[in-house]
Amino acid sequence: MNELSSVDRPNSYIGRSVPRPNAKRLVAGRGQYVDDLRLPRMVHVAFLRSPHAHARILSIDSTAAKAAPGVVRVVTGAEMAAVCTPWVGVLHHLKGLKSAPQHALVVDRACWQGEPVVAVVARTRAEAEDAVGLVEVAWQELPAAVDMEAALATGTPVIHPDLGDNLAFTREHVGGEPDACFADAESVVVQAVFHTGRHTGVCLEGRAILADYNPAEGRLTAYHSNQAPHMMQTVFAKHLGLREGDVRVVCRDVGGSYGIKVHVYPDEMATAALSKMLGRPVKFAADRMEGMVSDIHARDHRIAARAAVTKDGVITAMEIDDLTGIGPYSVYPRTSAVEGNQVVNLCGGPYGLRGYKARTTVVFQNKTPTCQYRAVGHPIATTVTEGLVDLAAEAIGMDPAEIRRRNLLADDVYPFRNLAGLAFEGLSHHACLTKLLAMMDYEGLKAERDALRAKGVYRGIGIASFIELTNPSPFMYGIGGARISAMDGATVRLDPDGSVAIASGVTEQGQGTEAMLAQIVAGAVGVDLSRVRVTTGDTETTPYGGGTWASRGAGIGGEAALQAGNALREQILVIAGAMLQAAPESLDVRGDAVVDRDTGAERLPLEELGRIVYFRGDTLPKDLPRELVATRHYTPKDYPFAFTNGAQASYLEVDVETGFVKLLRHWCVEDCGTVINPMLVDEQIRGGVVQGLGGALLEHCVYSPEGQLLTGSLADYLLPMSGEMPDIAVAHVETPTKESALGAKGAGEAGTAGAPAAVQNAINDALRPFGARVFAQPFTPARILPALGKI
Amino acid sequence: MKLDLSLTVNGEAVSARIEPRMHLVDFLREVLDLTGSHAGCEHGVCGACSILVNGQMVRGCLMLAVQAEGAEVWTVEGLTETGAIAALQEAFVARNALQCGFCTPGMLVAAATLLKANPTPTREEIREGISGNYCRCTGYHAIIDAIEQAARA
Numbered sequence: 001m002n003e004l005s006s007v008d009r010p011n012s013y014i015g016r017s018v019p020r021p022n023a024k025r026l027v028a029g030r031g032q033y034v035d036d037l038r039l040p041r042m043v044h045v046a047f048l049r050s051p052h053a054h055a056r057i058l059s060i061d062s063t064a065a066k067a068a069p070g071v072v073r074v075v076t077g078a079e080m081a082a083v084c085t086p087w088v089g090v091l092h093h094l095k096g097l098k099s100a101p102q103h104a105l106v107v108d109r110a111c112w113q114g115e116p117v118v119a120v121v122a123r124t125r126a127e128a129e130d131a132v133g134l135v136e137v138a139w140q141e142l143p144a145a146v147d148m149e150a151a152l153a154t155g156t157p158v159i160h161p162d163l164g165d166n167l168a169f170t171r172e173h174v175g176g177e178p179d180a181c182f183a184d185a186e187s188v189v190v191q192a193v194f195h196t197g198r199h200t201g202v203c204l205e206g207r208a209i210l211a212d213y214n215p216a217e218g219r220l221t222a223y224h225s226n227q228a229p230h231m232m233q234t235v236f237a238k239h240l241g242l243r244e245g246d247v248r249v250v251c252r253d254v255g256g257s258y259g260i261k262v263h264v265y266p267d268e269m270a271t272a273a274l275s276k277m278l279g280r281p282v283k284f285a286a287d288r289m290e291g292m293v294s295d296i297h298a299r300d301h302r303i304a305a306r307a308a309v310t311k312d313g314v315i316t317a318m319e320i321d322d323l324t325g326i327g328p329y330s331v332y333p334r335t336s337a338v339e340g341n342q343v344v345n346l347c348g349g350p351y352g353l354r355g356y357k358a359r360t361t362v363v364f365q366n367k368t369p370t371c372q373y374r375a376v377g378h379p380i381a382t383t384v385t386e387g388l389v390d391l392a393a394e395a396i397g398m399d400p401a402e403i404r405r406r407n408l409l410a411d412d413v414y415p416f417r418n419l420a421g422l423a424f425e426g427l428s429h430h431a432c433l434t435k436l437l438a439m440m441d442y443e444g445l446k447a448e449r450d451a452l453r454a455k456g457v458y459r460g461i462g463i464a465s466f467i468e469l470t471n472p473s474p475f476m477y478g479i480g481g482a483r484i485s486a487m488d489g490a491t492v493r494l495d496p497d498g499s500v501a502i503a504s505g506v507t508e509q510g511q512g513t514e515a516m517l518a519q520i521v522a523g524a525v526g527v528d529l530s531r532v533r534v535t536t537g538d539t540e541t542t543p544y545g546g547g548t549w550a551s552r553g554a555g556i557g558g559e560a561a562l563q564a565g566n567a568l569r570e571q572i573l574v575i576a577g578a579m580l581q582a583a584p585e586s587l588d589v590r591g592d593a594v595v596d597r598d599t600g601a602e603r604l605p606l607e608e609l610g611r612i613v614y615f616r617g618d619t620l621p622k623d624l625p626r627e628l629v630a631t632r633h634y635t636p637k638d639y640p641f642a643f644t645n646g647a648q649a650s651y652l653e654v655d656v657e658t659g660f661v662k663l664l665r666h667w668c669v670e671d672c673g674t675v676i677n678p679m680l681v682d683e684q685i686r687g688g689v690v691q692g693l694g695g696a697l698l699e700h701c702v703y704s705p706e707g708q709l710l711t712g713s714l715a716d717y718l719l720p721m722s723g724e725m726p727d728i729a730v731a732h733v734e735t736p737t738k739e740s741a742l743g744a745k746g747a748g749e750a751g752t753a754g755a756p757a758a759v760q761n762a763i764n765d766a767l768r769p770f771g772a773r774v775f776a777q778p779f780t781p782a783r784i785l786p787a788l789g790k791i
Numbered sequence: 792m793k794l795d796l797s798l799t800v801n802g803e804a805v806s807a808r809i810e811p812r813m814h815l816v817d818f819l820r821e822v823l824d825l826t827g828s829h830a831g832c833e834h835g836v837c838g839a840c841s842i843l844v845n846g847q848m849v850r851g852c853l854m855l856a857v858q859a860e861g862a863e864v865w866t867v868e869g870l871t872e873t874g875a876i877a878a879l880q881e882a883f884v885a886r887n888a889l890q891c892g893f894c895t896p897g898m899l900v901a902a903a904t905l906l907k908a909n910p911t912p913t914r915e916e917i918r919e920g921i922s923g924n925y926c927r928c929t930g931y932h933a934i935i936d937a938i939e940q941a942a943r944a
Contacts, residue, residue, distance in 0.1 A: 029828070031827075203891075256893060686929065719927070722921050728930060
């Protein structure tokens with residue numbers, strides 16, 4: 001049969017901006033976030049957390065707490081360790097990565113301010129918190145290793161003496177001939193030291209779990225605000241001594257995640273263990289203050305970098321020296337070495353270099369653990385790379401757009417393997433840059449900037465090209481020994497009323513996963529979108545899968561759904577062929593009915609086919625298969641990752657008296673291959689851009705020298721507000737991946753990957769008349785005014 | 792210690808005996824099962840718990856429930872049932888002005904409050920008007936579009 005592609009089918013929803021089916025529920029306040037759920041006999045847990053960055057427990061007195069009103073149980077680390085085994089966040093393929101066993105509750109030594117120490121379970125959260133205040137812990141404060149720059153210095157306390165030192169991981173990669181490029185007498189070398197500020201995700205819904213262990217059947221059900229239910233199923237089973245099949249993880253509505261809710265957290269593990277200990281449901285919902293010190297942080301990097309550029313504008317080499325502090329433990333099971341590793345992989349990524357050298361040094365420190373947050377490593381690598389490119393342009397007197405044109409990988413060079421070892425199937429840097437410059441009227445904007453400069457108004461234009469890792473294969477985690485699926489499945493079923501049910505292993509946190517799946521399957525089967533409903537986020541009812549992270553939902557989960565939808569259509573046509581005495585090849589499904597493929601004339605409504613198959617199977621030929629359900633799985637196999645690319649630009653104004661930055665416009669052109677729902681993709685880009693802008697300008701986890709988080713509330717930790725954010729123009733270039741029939745690559749992290757670099761370059765463009773530059777994020781007045789010599 | 796509390800919530804008379812320390816948003820969520828109002832920060836910054844008390848937008852986490860004695864309270868559930876925010880809700884869905892949806896009930900209250908005071912706001916006025924409500928997913932652009940669209944409807 002001549003198979004029409006999903007995009008070409010007559011009733012395709014691919015490429016159409018339809019609203020999300022689940023949005024109506026959410027605008028009516030009828031979401032079901034974990035803290036909205038209530039179960040019979042449910043109790044609540046609150047945690048006493050370490051007030052110190054590093055301290056030993058001398059004794060714990062829970063007498064008063066146990067006697068407090070409503071208290072059901074008080075559990076210390078030693079008791080918890082008997083129920084929940086510790087974990088170690090390492091992966092084999094990150095060679096040399098080491099970490100120490102981490103417990104759900106501190107057993108004898110707290111290693112960061114905020115680490116959970118004692119769990120108090122009570123009838124209400126308020127009563128649990130009251131009793132936490134009555135727990136007496138005698139602490140012996142220990143010297144803390146706080147500053148990552150000093151982590152490996154003599155005299156700095158070694159956080160885990162068994163590990164020998166505070167070095168968690170290091171990796172150096174050399175490609176081509178960087179030394180020769182830097183030694184070339186004809187080249188100019190530019191350099192800078194970049195800082196990306198430690199920040200965090202701040203999901204408006206804090207982390208939450210409602211764990212319900214039923215001792216009668218020996219099964220745990222965890223209602224979890226999480227992105228990866230199957231991964232958590234494995235983790236709960238392994239560390240609570242259960243079989244995987246006896247653990248069910250349910251993720252209903254998730255109030256933001258961005259990578260924050262894809263890691264193993266000690267307080268959540270403790271909650272599941274408490275449910276097993278008590279044999280009743282236990283709820284934990286992190287409040288904002290405890291979230292700020294216990295959600296993973298990210299992007300705490302210092303990068304010394306340099307680039308060599310010829311006088312005619314060829315960037316020949318880059319050299320990167322990255323240092324990052326990850327807190328006292330490598331986070332389980334994805335590890336905290338991935339971010340630094342990505343910096344090594346991604347710097348220089350858009351360009352055709354002759355030499356590349358990069359090193360990351362990942363160290364332990366007594367601060368909140370860091371791990372993967374949206375666009376892992378990308379905003380760091382892009383800030384460094386694009387900062388160097390602008391420095392190179394300035395050094396040789398070339399326009400920033402022109403130097404990119406001369407150095408970006410050509411659009412016809414693919415497939416291509418770069419000096420960092422990344423394999424690119426097909427990118428579109430030049431097409432994206434060209435589109436970006438046209439969208440923003442680059443020449444007009446430059447003229448406006450220059451005219452205003454003469455009037456004492458300092459505006460800047462910043463451009464950033466970037467690459468983005470999406471659709472990860474087992475090369476991301478599986479080869480390192482982690483039971484994190486790179487494969488995802490979809491089951492598609494036709495019900496008697498002609499409606500279609502989808503169950504998918506990828507998950508929804510508001511990206512539009514369920515809308516995307518519905519659009520793909522509606523088109524593949526041939527039904528109206530309103531006839532499709534989607535189930536995600538339940539290990540008991542969906543095919544096994546990885547969940548949603550690393551921009552894999554559409555590219556992997558979507559492809560599985562497409563294959564399953566196609567298979568269901570074939571099943572329908574075989575049955576319809578028998579019923580209509582026609583060759584299945586002569587039929588198609590369109591608009592909720594079986595039709596003649598050539599004429600489109602309706603032959604049989606799906607509802608009627610459903611009625612016959614389910615209720616009058618006696619009228620069908622005996623040997624006719626009557627399966628109206630199909631499951632398909634998909635794993636990327638040709639490439640370790642489907643790289644995408646794009647370009648962003650920022651236009652902003654710096655008040656050189658106050659140091660404040662006003663964002664005026666922002667543009668992003670990106671290439672995620674096949675766009676399934678342009679509106680949803682654009683909104684992913686915009687949301688990602690603003691998270692990048694937050695890190696670039698506002699968000700900062702500031703610590704005291706003693707390791708106390710000083711920005712631990714939303715009064716101190718600044719998030720982007722609508723009044724200070726610009727309108728964001730988004731456009732696309734489409735280079736579908738040839739690996740899948742759908743051709744979709746990821747889009748969820750592109751915005752975050754490029755935004756900080758564009759802002760950095762725009763600020764430095766605005767400051768150029770003063771010879772001032774800033775490379776330390778967030779770019780606050782406290783950074784800009786000293787650069788201007790004002791303070 | 793517990794105190795008696797009587798008020799009107801979403802048009803229904805409600806009486807309860809509660810601890811005086813209970814915040815209004817917790818009362819709505821835990822006692823009345825009105826889980827549409829969300830506790831995002833519990834210190835008055837994020838706006839996810841925004842509700843209407845006697846016609847004014849209030850942060851449910853900064854007001855004690857006992858302070859609402861005799862008050863008329865409206866939450867997203869009641870505003871939905873009466874159709875009071877239907878145009879905004881329709882525009883939010885059509886424009887995808889929400890992703891995870893956690894900020895949305897509070898955002899709708901803020902948007903309705905803005906449009907009541909200023910039925911035809913500019914984009915800048917909308918941006919200012921909802922600046923007390925954080926959205927972590929959308930980047931705000933789509934929310935501004937949706938409010939603009941609802942104002943024109």
